[in-house]
Amino acid sequence: MTTMSETPVLDTLAAMTIDSIERCQMDENMLILTRIAALAAMDAPAISYLAHIGPAVEANVTANQLQDVLVAVAPIVGTARVMSAAGHIAEALGIAIAVADAEVQAQVQGGMGK
Known part of the structure; x- marks a missing residue:
């Protein structure tokens, strides 16, 4: 029996990802x-990206x-999905940059308080 977690969905996704990686022979890239x-x-x-x-x-x-x-998947999935993917990737990168900036600012402000 598994133990209860406060993040059961994230825990399940993480476990699925780990299992997939362990069973796959592809390199990380x-x-x-x-x-x-x-x-x-x-x-x-x-959020998926x-x-x-x-x-x-x-x-x-x-x-x-x-x-x-x-470019490789465009003929298969279509222009609309590729353009949507590009937009979602750009959005994800923007979120990642904003989070990184906030972490740096928190560290700088934490260092100033010492």
């Missing part, structure tokens, strides 16, 4: 690019690789 392609195909919201920013950075995914994935 290819895995993230494949997931980005799937998100584009599903017209996923920005946001969850992949950290792993993408860790896997050294480049902007050119990301663009190549969107």
Whole structure:
């Protein structure tokens, strides 16, 4: 029996992701690019892309690789989904930058209080 958590949905998603990674033979870079392609195909919201920013950075995914994935899937998923994906990716990056800026500001303000 599992223990109760305050974040059961996030815990389940994390467990599914870990299981998927453990069973997959792709390198980290290819895995993230494949997931980005799937998100584009599903017209996923920005929050879904946001969850992949950290792993993408860790896997050294480049902007050119990301663009190549969107170009590659465009004939399959269509222009509207690719443009939507590009917008959601930009939104996710904006959120990630805002969060990072807020963390830096908090650290600076915390350091000034010492």
